[in-house]
Amino acid sequence: MRFGHFDDSRREYVIATPHTPYPWTNYLGCEEFFSLISHQAAGYSFYRDARLRRLTRYRYNNVPTDVGGRYLYVRDGDDFWSPSYLPVKRELDFFECRHGLGYSTITGERRGVRVRSTFVVPLGHPAEVQRVEVTNTSTAKKSLRLFSYVEFCLWNAYDDMTNFQRNLSTGEVEVDGSTVYHKTEYRERRNHFAFFHVNAPIHGFDTDRERFLGLYNGMHEPRAVAEGQSGNSIASGWAPVGSHCVDVTLEPNETKVLVFVLGYVENPTSEKWERPGVLNKVRARSLIEHFSTSGQVDAVLLAMELHWRRLLSTFQLESPDPRLNRMANVWNQYQCMVTFNISRSASYFESGIGRGMGFRDSNQDLLGFVHLEPARARERIVDVASTQLPDGSAYHQYQPLTKRGNNEIGSGFNDDPLWLIFGVAAYVKETGDFGILKEVVPFDNQSANSAPLFEHLRRAFHHVLDRLGPHGLPLIGRADWNDCLNLNCFSETPDESFQTSGNQAGRTAESIFIAGMFVAVAPDYAYLAQRSEFEEEALDAKAQAEKMSETVLRHGWDGDWFLRAYDFFGKKVGSHECTEGKIFVEPQGFCVMAGIGKDTGHAKKALDATKQLLDTQYGIVLNQPAYTKYHVELGEITSYPPGYKENGGIFCHNNPWIMIAETTLGRGDRAFEYYKKIAPAYVEERSEVHRLEPYVYAQMIAGRDAPRHGEAKNSWLTGTAAWNFVALSQHLLGVRPDFEGLRIHPVIGREIDKFTVTRRCRGAEYVIRVSNRGAGDRAPRLTVDGTAIHGDLVAYAPAGSRVVIDCEV
Numbered sequence: 001m002r003f004g005h006f007d008d009s010r011r012e013y014v015i016a017t018p019h020t021p022y023p024w025t026n027y028l029g030c031e032e033f034f035s036l037i038s039h040q041a042a043g044y045s046f047y048r049d050a051r052l053r054r055l056t057r058y059r060y061n062n063v064p065t066d067v068g069g070r071y072l073y074v075r076d077g078d079d080f081w082s083p084s085y086l087p088v089k090r091e092l093d094f095f096e097c098r099h100g101l102g103y104s105t106i107t108g109e110r111r112g113v114r115v116r117s118t119f120v121v122p123l124g125h126p127a128e129v130q131r132v133e134v135t136n137t138s139t140a141k142k143s144l145r146l147f148s149y150v151e152f153c154l155w156n157a158y159d160d161m162t163n164f165q166r167n168l169s170t171g172e173v174e175v176d177g178s179t180v181y182h183k184t185e186y187r188e189r190r191n192h193f194a195f196f197h198v199n200a201p202i203h204g205f206d207t208d209r210e211r212f213l214g215l216y217n218g219m220h221e222p223r224a225v226a227e228g229q230s231g232n233s234i235a236s237g238w239a240p241v242g243s244h245c246v247d248v249t250l251e252p253n254e255t256k257v258l259v260f261v262l263g264y265v266e267n268p269t270s271e272k273w274e275r276p277g278v279l280n281k282v283r284a285r286s287l288i289e290h291f292s293t294s295g296q297v298d299a300v301l302l303a304m305e306l307h308w309r310r311l312l313s314t315f316q317l318e319s320p321d322p323r324l325n326r327m328a329n330v331w332n333q334y335q336c337m338v339t340f341n342i343s344r345s346a347s348y349f350e351s352g353i354g355r356g357m358g359f360r361d362s363n364q365d366l367l368g369f370v371h372l373e374p375a376r377a378r379e380r381i382v383d384v385a386s387t388q389l390p391d392g393s394a395y396h397q398y399q400p401l402t403k404r405g406n407n408e409i410g411s412g413f414n415d416d417p418l419w420l421i422f423g424v425a426a427y428v429k430e431t432g433d434f435g436i437l438k439e440v441v442p443f444d445n446q447s448a449n450s451a452p453l454f455e456h457l458r459r460a461f462h463h464v465l466d467r468l469g470p471h472g473l474p475l476i477g478r479a480d481w482n483d484c485l486n487l488n489c490f491s492e493t494p495d496e497s498f499q500t501s502g503n504q505a506g507r508t509a510e511s512i513f514i515a516g517m518f519v520a521v522a523p524d525y526a527y528l529a530q531r532s533e534f535e536e537e538a539l540d541a542k543a544q545a546e547k548m549s550e551t552v553l554r555h556g557w558d559g560d561w562f563l564r565a566y567d568f569f570g571k572k573v574g575s576h577e578c579t580e581g582k583i584f585v586e587p588q589g590f591c592v593m594a595g596i597g598k599d600t601g602h603a604k605k606a607l608d609a610t611k612q613l614l615d616t617q618y619g620i621v622l623n624q625p626a627y628t629k630y631h632v633e634l635g636e637i638t639s640y641p642p643g644y645k646e647n648g649g650i651f652c653h654n655n656p657w658i659m660i661a662e663t664t665l666g667r668g669d670r671a672f673e674y675y676k677k678i679a680p681a682y683v684e685e686r687s688e689v690h691r692l693e694p695y696v697y698a699q700m701i702a703g704r705d706a707p708r709h710g711e712a713k714n715s716w717l718t719g720t721a722a723w724n725f726v727a728l729s730q731h732l733l734g735v736r737p738d739f740e741g742l743r744i745h746p747v748i749g750r751e752i753d754k755f756t757v758t759r760r761c762r763g764a765e766y767v768i769r770v771s772n773r774g775a776g777d778r779a780p781r782l783t784v785d786g787t788a789i790h791g792d793l794v795a796y797a798p799a800g801s802r803v804v805i806d807c808e809v
């Protein structure tokens with residue numbers, strides 16, 4: 001069952017009813033100011049850091065769900081309602097939400113009044129602009145009274161929901177004309193404030209929540225709206241809000257437009273005040289001036305469209321399957337941008353408080369993002385590498401505002417450092433910017449201890465080699481990619497985190513996953529070493545990888561698949577000898593991607609076992625059988641009920657590893673079958689089961705052991721986005737930037753018999769026309785501008801040129 005449809009020509013998903021199975025959200029903002037917005041206009045805004053600079057309040061874990069947003073109340077006679085359905089929930093004659101790239105439009109109509117609100121965070125400005133078009137669709141004149149509403153957060157989102165003894169006394173505002181200024185804590189150390197403005201004279205306002213809503217009223221029945229009269233309240237402590245009251249009179253068919261602006265301003269310390277106690281509003285006014293007319297909003301929307309058209313033109317696919325086209329051309333790339341911007345910090349499942357930017361996560365996000373804005377990817381690489389510790393290890397997370405490693409989460413995830421090599425290699429392949437390897441980057445943000453980026457990579461690589469266990473396999477530390485496989489933690493205390501407690505300095509628990517990763521990344525590392533004139537290091541890296549492959553086949557092979565790990569006691573994890581957790585997906589994916597056992601038949605066996613034991617109708621589950629009991633020696637993974645999250649859930653993130661692995665064996669039909677199982681556009685028809693947005697990936701879909709098999713959770717912020725884009729664009733469609741050329745090697749199976757990819761890379765444009773007759777097990781035959789070439793590598797053309805490649809496979 002569907003709850004809307006894709007409008008491909010406008011690159012929008014159109015939600016046709018407020019009654020979706022869950023709030024379906026979008027992200028506004030691409031630079032520093034961000035907003036989350038659901039199809040019912042709920043969500044919140046923040047500047048750069050969702051924890052430290054939160055502008056508006058949202059109530060996670062609230063009943064009913066999805067409370068707090070930018071709301072509009074229309075009072076029409078004695079009736080009042082919300083065009084976004086929530087919060088008033090009065091039935092609408094028409095509802096539609098269009099989530100587009102960087103904007104959302106919500107339209108609601110009731111009793112002859114149609115309100116269409118467009119929300120966008122303009123490029124280049126720290127503000128959310130909301131254009132409201134009100135139309136009288138009836139035959140009689142209408143006199144309406146509109147009330148706007150936002151609730152301010154007292155900046156630090158964590159304190160805001162914990163420190164009430166203080167917060168209830170600190171709130172401060174100013175009202176000036178049609179602008180409400182929120183200036184809590186500005187009197188002391190803050191030099192930033194927020195404002196909420198409308199470009200029309202107002203009849204009244206409110207800034208005190210209790211006065212606007214009434215102490216015991218919900219947002220669905222504000223006292224001011226019910227009475228038809230604002231309270232003109234000035235908040236003093238308690239809960240500051242921003243609400244305007246605007247009168248609108250409309251002849252039949254007439255439309256009037258209002259523009260609201262929620263903005264963020266920083267003043268230099270010396271220019272904080274206009275006069276004692278009164279905010280200096282100069283910067284706010286000039287921000288407002290950019291958005292005081294509907295025409296200016298048109299320009300903002302046009303700029304947004306051109307921005308996205310330009311970004312997406314880097315990779316465009318034409319295939320016979322519209323679902324594939326919309327994933328490849330629009331939605332998968334869009335999600336890659338959002339995960340790059342937000343990392344794992346703020347979504348409807350991430351509160352913006354718990355997690356900053358992950359070291360591992362950010363490097364993976366890069367893989368799907370680097371073609372869009374390489375310069376920003378470069379900046380991110382430097383930020384991330386600056387949090388690496390001198391011994392090569394990494395803080396697991398860092399705060400975006402301070403760019404400092406987060407001590408609360410700490411370090412010790414032994415896969416983390418290797419991801420930096422993945423990220424840097426992807427960046428260099430895309431851009432040819434080998435110069436980045438010479439960029440001087442600090443360790444742990446201490447400029448006194450800095451080294452060229454290549455040295456960071458070297459320490460990352462050797463961090464693994466310096467920490468090998470009894471079988472010669474990499475020690476796992478706190479965990480590897482699977483945050484929940486905590487083999488050194490032994491937690492018996494419910495109040496401690498598996499990620500920060502325990503971690504006995506174990507010299508036994510080893511990870512076959514990290515081994516696979518090590519082998520997978522070694523060729524790129526060796527290449528970069530060679531280019532940096534470290535010939536010996538390059539040769540040694542290759543030799544070490546060779547040795548690690550052998551070690552995996554000797555000690556990491558279980559007979560029919562790759563083992564997952566050895567635990568603290570040296571016992572196998574992910575073996576047929578185990579009673580639960582006999583097989584795990586991660587090593588099957590990564591070891592095969594690394595080429596381990598490809599020539600010996602191990603790789604094929606491992607993928608066949610994956611198919612047989614882990615595949616379900618909704619995707620590949622992480623492990624089987626799921627753990628039914630808590631195992632203190634395995635950690636958090638066994639804390640989840642069977643079928644959820646890392647314990648037998650369909651962790652979408654590692655499904656594309658299996659797709660890629662299948663392509664390395666030339667099995668395109670199977671790779672594409674896996675692709676379609678979790679790709680949102682293909683899942684759209686079963687939205688009532690999946691429940692989350694049909695235009696973006698979720699982190700997890702409940703596995704077959706869960707009562708709610710097929711139900712997704714954690715949409716948007718997941719490495720699934722980047723990895724699926726890599727799997728699709730580089731391996732299934734087979735257009736893969738390499739260090740010295742574009743590798744063209746499609747393995748997508750028989751269903752997609754022909755397609756064209758237009759790819760811009762290093763300033764040139766490549767038009768790749770593929771005629772695909774096989775399953776993907778034959779070497780492609782390429783002609784470049786009409787001339788046949790050997791192999792699958794097309795040398796990079798000079799910037800500005802256009803290259804036509806024909807590929808038969």
Ligand code: GLC
Pocket residue numbers: 344358360361480481482483484646653699718719
């Ligand atoms: C989450 C984390 C990611 C981790 C994965 C598996 O998606 O963000 O870092 O690898 O879970 O535990």
Ligand code: GLC
Pocket residue numbers: 483484499645646
């Ligand atoms: C990852 C996992 C999650 C775990 C968390 C701990 O995000 O997906 O299950 O709770 O890491 O940090």
